[in-house]
Amino acid sequence: MLNNDEIKNMDEQAIERKLSELRLDLFKMKMQKTTSGIEKPHLLKDARKNIARLLTVKTSRASGKQGK
Secondary structure (H helix, E strand, O other), rough: OHHHHHHOOOOHHHHHHHHHHHHHHHHHHHHHHOOOOOOOOHHHHHHHHHHHHHHHHHHHHHHHHHOO
């Protein structure tokens, strides 16, 4: 699980790469859950939360740049 300090230290490109990576992982986990079941279903929740954290930081940076 990503923490806020790690995310705030990332640049925009790193956030985008991590977002695409997490979205792909989430898709794969959902497909696996549907077809055969997964051993660690809590990882779905963790992936969604990490995506939300990254998007929150990305949005706040974008709004901060527009305000200046």
